[in-house]
Each structure stands twice: as structure tokens, then as C-alpha cells.
Amino acid sequence: MKKIAVVTVLAGLAGALSVPAPGLAARQAAPALDVFDIFYRNVKDYGVKLVDWQGYLANPYVELTVRAPKTPGIAYPLTVDLKAEGTSRLMLNMPSELTATGATKTFTLTGPADREVVRLAIHSKQGPGQDERHKWLMRTTDATGATITQSMPIMVQQDEKTPLKPTIPIDFDYRYDTITRYFADPGVRTAAETAVRNWFAFFDLKPFDTVPAGDEVNKLPGDDWQNEVEATNAKPYKGMYVFFRGIQTPYSTGYPTINGKFHTQNGKPTPYHRSTSMILEYDEQLMKLVSSPADEDWYKTDLGQVIDVHGLVMHEYGHAVAFHSDWEGMAKYVESKGRDDQEVIDYQGYPVPLDTSYHVPGDEPYWDRLSGQSGGWRHVFPTRQWELTKLTLLIAENAGWKLNKKLTPFLKPSIETASVKAGKAGAAYDQRLQAKGGVPFYDWQVTGGALPEGLTLDRFTGAITGKPVKAGTSAFTVQLRDYDKLSTPVTREYSLTVNA
Numbered sequence: 379m380k381k382i383a384v385v386t387v388l389a390g391l392a393g394a395l396s397v398p399a400p401g402l403a404a405r406q407a408a409p410a411l412d413v414f415d416i417f418y419r420n421v422k423d424y425g426v427k428l429v430d431w432q433g434y435l436a437n438p439y440v441e442l443t444v445r446a447p448k449t450p451g452i453a454y455p456l457t458v459d460l461k462a463e464g465t466s467r468l469m470l471n472m473p474s475e476l477t478a479t480g481a482t483k484t485f486t487l488t489g490p491a492d493r494e495v496v497r498l499a500i501h502s503k504q505g506p507g508q509d510e511r512h513k514w515l516m517r518t519t520d521a522t523g524a525t526i527t528q529s530m531p532i533m534v535q536q537d538e539k540t541p542l543k544p545t546i547p548i549d550f551d552y553r554y555d556t557i558t559r560y561f562a563d564p565g566v567r568t569a570a571e572t573a574v575r576n577w578f579a580f581f582d583l584k585p586f587d588t589v590p591a592g593d594e595v596n597k598l599p600g601d602d603w604q605n606e607v608e609a610t611n612a613k614p615y616k617g618m619y620v621f622f623r624g625i626q627t628p629y630s631t632g633y634p635t636i637n638g639k640f641h642t643q644n645g646k647p648t649p650y651h652r653s654t655s656m657i658l659e660y661d662e663q664l665m666k667l668v669s670s671p672a673d674e675d676w677y678k679t680d681l682g683q684v685i686d687v688h689g690l691v692m693h694e695y696g697h698a699v700a701f702h703s704d705w706e707g708m709a710k711y712v713e714s715k716g717r718d719d720q721e722v723i724d725y726q727g728y729p730v731p732l733d734t735s736y737h738v739p740g741d742e743p744y745w746d747r748l749s750g751q752s753g754g755w756r757h758v759f760p761t762r763q764w765e766l767t768k769l770t771l772l773i774a775e776n777a778g779w780k781l782n783k784k785l786t787p788f789l790k791p792s793i794e795t796a797s798v799k800a801g802k803a804g805a806a807y808d809q810r811l812q813a814k815g816g817v818p819f820y821d822w823q824v825t826g827g828a829l830p831e832g833l834t835l836d837r838f839t840g841a842i843t844g845k846p847v848k849a850g851t852s853a854f855t856v857q858l859r860d861y862d863k864l865s866t867p868v869t870r871e872y873s874l875t876v877n878a
Contacts, residue, residue, distance in 0.1 A: 408520040417821040425531035427819040432786040436749035436765040439499035453521040456487040464512025469759040471497035476677040510534035544578035547617035558624035565669030569687035582782040586641040619653040632698030649778035654698035689763040700774035701736040711776040791816030791860040793870040811840035816860030826855030849878040
């Protein structure tokens with residue numbers, strides 16, 4: 379009898395274990411999280427698209443919202459370990475870390491109403507390159523210790539990444555680098571020249587009248603900006619002449635030459651100073667100055683400890699080429715606190731003043747609206763290198779420079795497909811609408827009329843696909859939005875004929 383009872387009890391226990399306790403099955407894995415973009419599309423399957431703009435420029439970021447699904451039984455809190463993996467150039471908004479293989483970030487969702495806004499960007503690449511494909515890896519751990527790992531693609535569009543070159547010659551003079559001899563290092567020299575050329579690559583200019591040798595007179599400082607030396611151009615030139623000199627203290631900067639002479643074109647005066655100076659200095663006890671790293675190594679720099687020459691010169695030479703009181707147009711811009719520059723206001727959404735040292739203020743909301751970067755110490759993303767931004771270039775126009783508005787960072791979004799091809803009833807149809815300009819993680823929608831029955835428009839790709847059901851002609855309106863909250867949607871009307 380006892381043996382039978384024991385067997386019966388064990389059988390009953392086994393039966394009880396075979397039935398999951400309420401909520402146990404849900405905790406076998408943490409919940410898969412949703413990722414929404416600014417158009418309220420769930421992108422967790424399709425992924426996201428970044429753009430590497432034409433030229434060496436801080437790229438725009440995409441803003442995404444991560445949240446748990448609205449299902450019962452989720453064991454909060456949820457700890458999310460996020461990695462943008464595939465290249466060191468990937469960045470996530472602060473707090474986050476940069477690594478050789480990508481950016482990492484951790485956050486917590488405390489309940490069903492909680493969500494996390496994540497910003498994702500990629501550091502620009504010098505020169506041409508192929509479109510890239512990386513990964514968004516998201517590991518979620520719930521309160522029970524259960525986990526789930528999700529992956530989605532990060533697509534990077536190399537937006538016409540052909541090397542940009544200045545349209546005027548740039549001459550560099552190192553003869554007066556006699557104090558520190560920083561520029562005796564070929565790497566420092568190359569990085570400094572690249573930074574200067576990157577500024578002029580965005581300007582639409584033609585060569586000036588020739589300045590004879592010895593005709594351009596400049597003053598260059600010594601240590602503590604004492605003991606000036608007089609410098610002149612060693613050879614004739616018809617572009618920009620740049621004097622480089624290293625000193626010990628107290629700071630680096632750049633400035634235009636103030637000697638009452640300006641460039642001329644065909645004998646007519648221009649607003650352009652004939653030469654500029656770049657003065658390089660850094661605290662050798664506190665930081666290390668390195669030649670600009672390769673694109674994949676830029677994350678190793680750390681402002682305040684390890685400063686790359688390219689980033690430092692890019693920032694400081696900005697004072698020589700535009701951000702200085704000796705540029706008449708910039709002085710007027712400062713006086714008006716940016717209220718007279720409608721193009722900057724249209725881009726940023728409000729006037730952008732400059733401070734007393736002719737810097738864009740280092741705090742929000744004055745970071746470049748699309749890239750989250752600034753020419754100073756603080757950014758949306760970890761600060762590793764000073765970069766040119768679209769905002770700084772738009773402000774630099776006030777010095778008199780004409781920007782090349784045909785470059786992709788300055789193009790407004792537009793639908794390029796003029797018409798759509800005809801289809802055939804019952805046959806597969808595929809027509810991809812093309813767009814350019816703006817920030818190209820586009821959203822496509824039909825906002826008027828209707829596609830022929832059986833066809834749909836993919837919101838991500840702009841592809842019209844399917845099998846038309848019957849013959850006829852349909853008129854419809856397509857709306858394009860780019861990934862810029864302030865840009866105006868554009869539309870185009872189409873007529874699609876389906877033959878029998």
C-alpha cells in the first residue's frame with residue numbers, strides 16, 4: 379500500500395510540474411522591445427539609416443524611442459544594454475562610451491509608461507567610401523534575470539563622398555615656426571593643412587588677383603603674445619596665404635591679417651583679407667598633441683588629455699577664416715545677436731548669438747540642431763574631436779564667404795522621380811521612387827487619391843509594389859518627409875495606368 383501511495387504522489391507531482399505557473403512562461407525570456415522613429419514607425423525589423431554627408435562634416439543623428447510592448451506580465455525594471463556595433467565611428471548620445479568596435483549605452487525602463495530616447499550618429503569619413511551596414515544590438519534583462527537580445531541593421535549612406543577640394547589655391551608658410559617647431563613634424567603639418575582645406579572646401583570661390591611676393595605684411599606673436607615678428611609672403615599667390623607658428627603660452631588661435639589690404643578680383647575689391655595666421659599652442663604638462671588619427675582611431679582622443687591636430691586647428695583656424703571681429707560682416711552679426719541672419723534662423727529655429735570671444739555658445743540650445751555637435755567642449759555625444767558643422771558654416775557666410783549650396787548638406791529634400799511606369803493587371807509591379815537632399819532616412823506616404831488596387835507604397839523605401847487587380851488609371855499624391863523635424867514635407871502628383 380505504501381509503495382502504491384508513493385507512486386501516486388510522485389505522479390501527481392509530475393503532473394503539477396508539467397503545467398506552467400501563471401506568468402512563468404512570460405519570464406522565460408525578457409520582452410522584445412519596440413523601437414520607434416520620429417514618424418512613429420516601428421523600425422525594429424527594418425532598421426535605421428544614417429548618412430555620411432558630402433565633405434568632412436559632423437553628420438546628422440537619428441532620434442529613436444525605445445519602449446516595452448504594452449503587454450501584461452512584464453517583470454520590471456528592464457535593464458537595456460545597447461551597442462551600435464561595426465565601426466568606432468558610431469556614436470550614441472550621452473551617457474555612453476566609445477570603443478574600437480562601436481558605441482555602448484545602458485539604461486533602465488522602470489514601468490510600462492517608461493521609455494528611452496536614443497540618438498544615433500556616425501562620425502564622418504575622409505574621402506570616398508562605400509555604403510556601410512552595421513548592427514544595433516540590444517540586450518534586455520528583466521527583474522527575474524531573463525534576457526533577450528535583439529538585432530537590427532544600421533545602414534550608412536555615403537552621400538556622394540567624393541573628396542572636396544578648395545576652389546582657390548591655399549599656400550602655407552612655416553618659415554616663422556621658429557619657437558616650438560611643432561610643424562617640423564610631417565604629421566602635424568599634414569593634419570593642419572587638411573583642417574584648413576576642409577574649411578575652404580565648402581566655399582564657392584574663384585582665384586583672386588595675384589598678390590606679389592613680399593607685398594602681404596603680417597605680425598606674428600611670440601610666447602605670451604610678446605616679441606612680435608614681421609612676416610611677409612615668400613612668393614606670389616592668388617588664393618589664401620596661411621602663416622603657421624607654434625608658441626608656448628597662453629593659447630592657440632587664428633586671425634586674419636589686418637593691414638588695410640584686401641583681395642581683388644579683376645581689379646574690384648572683395649571683403650576677403652589676403653592672408654590669415656594659425657597660432658598653435660598647448661599645455662604639454664596636461665595633454666598630448668597627436669597627429670590626426672585615422673577615421674577609425676578618432677575615438678582615442680580625449681579633449682583635455684589627448685588632442686588631435688586636425689580638430690584643434692579646425693576649431694582655431696575658424697577664428698582666422700570667419701569667427702573674428704576683424705571680419706566686418708561677423709562684427710555686424712555679433713552686434714545683431716544673429717537676428718539679421720534669416721538662413722541661420724531657418725536652420726536652427728532661432729537666432730544664434732556669438733559670445734564675446736566669437737564662439738557659438740557651448741550650451742544647448744546652441745549645439746548644431748541636426749548633428750548635436752558644437753565647436754566647443756560639450757555635445758549630445760561624447761566629445762572627442764572638434765568638427766565643422768552645418769551651423770558654423772552658415773554663420774561663417776557672414777564673413778563674406780559664399781557657400782557651395784550644391785553640396786548635399788545644403789540641399790532641401792525633393793522627390794526626383796518625375797513619373798511612374800505603367801503596369802499590367804495581374805502582373806508583378808515594382809517602381810521605386812527616388813529622392814535627394816535633407817536627411818535621407820525618408821518617410822513616404824500616399825496623402826491624396828489612391829494607388830491602383832493591389833499596389834502598396836513602402837514607407838521606408840519608396841517602392842510601389844504588388845499586382846494590380848484591374849485595368850484603369852489612378853491619380854495619387856505622394857508625400858516625402860526627411861529626418862528633420864523642422865523641414866517642410868514635399869509632395870508630388872502621379873498618374874499610374876494599369877493595362878489589361
